[in-house]
Amino acid sequence: MAKKRKSKSGGGSGTTDNGKNGSIPSAAIGKSKKESTKDTHQKQPPPPPNNYDSSSSSSSDDDSLVLEGTLIRNPDASDSSSSDEDDISSEEEEDEVPMKKAKKSDGASKSKTNTNTKKQKKHQQKKKKQKQSNEPETINVEFLFCDLHTKYFHGIKTLLHRNNIHVQHSSLLSDLIIENEMVGTVLSTDDSNAASNDNKKAGPTATAAQPYPAQDENVFGFASIINVTTNHTSQTIQQLKQTCLKHCPTQHKSELTTVLSGQTARPAGFFFMERMVNVPLEITYILHEQLILDMDYAIKTADDEMERKSLDFGAFVRMAPCYKTNDNNSGGSIVYKYFDDEIFATNSEFSYSFKVPKQFKSEEGDAEDEDNMWCSVIVMTKTGHRCAMKELKKMIHG
Numbered sequence: 001m002a003k004k005r006k007s008k009s010g011g012g013s014g015t016t017d018n019g020k021n022g023s024i025p026s027a028a029i030g031k032s033k034k035e036s037t038k039d040t041h042q043k044q045p046p047p048p049p050n051n052y053d054s055s056s057s058s059s060s061d062d063d064s065l066v067l068e069g070t071l072i073r074n075p076d077a078s079d080s081s082s083s084d085e086d087d088i089s090s091e092e093e094e095d096e097v098p099m100k101k102a103k104k105s106d107g108a109s110k111s112k113t114n115t116n117t118k119k120q121k122k123h124q125q126k127k128k129k130q131k132q133s134n135e136p137e138t139i140n141v142e143f144l145f146c147d148l149h150t151k152y153f154h155g156i157k158t159l160l161h162r163n164n165i166h167v168q169h170s171s172l173l174s175d176l177i178i179e180n181e182m183v184g185t186v187l188s189t190d191d192s193n194a195a196s197n198d199n200k201k202a203g204p205t206a207t208a209a210q211p212y213p214a215q216d217e218n219v220f221g222f223a224s225i226i227n228v229t230t231n232h233t234s235q236t237i238q239q240l241k242q243t244c245l246k247h248c249p250t251q252h253k254s255e256l257t258t259v260l261s262g263q264t265a266r267p268a269g270f271f272f273m274e275r276m277v278n279v280p281l282e283i284t285y286i287l288h289e290q291l292i293l294d295m296d297y298a299i300k301t302a303d304d305e306m307e308r309k310s311l312d313f314g315a316f317v318r319m320a321p322c323y324k325t326n327d328n329n330s331g332g333s334i335v336y337k338y339f340d341d342e343i344f345a346t347n348s349e350f351s352y353s354f355k356v357p358k359q360f361k362s363e364e365g366d367a368e369d370e371d372n373m374w375c376s377v378i379v380m381t382k383t384g385h386r387c388a389m390k391e392l393k394k395m396i397h398g
Helices: 026-030 033-042 054-060 080-134 150-162 170-179 191-202 235-246 250-260 281-300 305-311 339-346 367-371 382-397
Strands: 143-146 184-189 221-227 268-275 315-324 334-336 350-355 373-381
Touching: 143 281, 150 170, 150 184, 150 221, 150 268, 170 221, 170 235, 184 281, 221 281, 235 250, 235 315, 250 315, 250 350, 250 373, 268 281, 281 305, 281 382, 315 339, 315 350, 315 382, 334 339, 334 373, 339 373, 339 382, 373 382
Parallel strands: 268 315
Antiparallel strands: 143 184, 184 221, 221 268, 315 334, 315 373, 350 373
């Protein structure tokens, strides 16, 4: 089927009424444009045959034969086939486009839902991490109560240096405490075993665990009692005596002088105890308990009577670090650095406090705490010390 041309204004080729190929006769040239228009409306020219050759007809016709008028399309002729095809194709295109769009939208919605679920999962994971970070972390530590040894020197010195009253003589005092191995306990951990376990978990390629050097052993706390009588020549003991007597109130000065003289029937001893502030309460009690066990065991296993008497302490002098709420000599309450010192003070014969002189202050710590650092001298008998231990045990274990 030949394609139908759309009407255009101006000249063009046409067909006769009988359907044969030919040219319009010259007699028809004189007709008006209305008639030609009317004729075209009345009759629809048939389509040219399939064997129609436009070149042969145009060559046989005369050049003077020219069609005048306007070629108008017959309104009765239906081009439903083309319009239907166009409509169908347009409908199909319209149907296909939204389907494609719908598919795309489905994929987009799926991707959006996937991204939303991923975001929700990430958000939930972040919340879990935040909750875990807010929760206190639990670390399992195995504490060991060890005898005094030179490998604990630096750890003991570090703890003594934090007490401002012992800054100037922390090294000498550490040596003195280590030498007094009969009555003293060190709170430490077994890091060499922990390191070996970590290396085992890491695999065979991990390097062998190297034990810590002797001077770098961890020290979380220690407790010791130094005999005032047997160590009266020590420069450190002499300085501590002078400091205590210098700041002692008048009503207690004679009594304290007798205790520190070294001429009593039962010897007195300086009670040294330093530890990490966050050591658990149960461990703190065991540290004090081990010190009592050391004293009792030393008395039982003494070589002679003189040694036994030197270990049977009758009084203890404790220089406890503390702070004062009101920096005034006439008033203010004492806040002890270690809670157990308060129990010892309540069971003591007498106690007094003084502000730490500037020459004793260390360079560590907060400036306000350094300026407000005080020292409480607690003097208690052996009976008072044992009563304090009972109270401490009741407070911790109930």
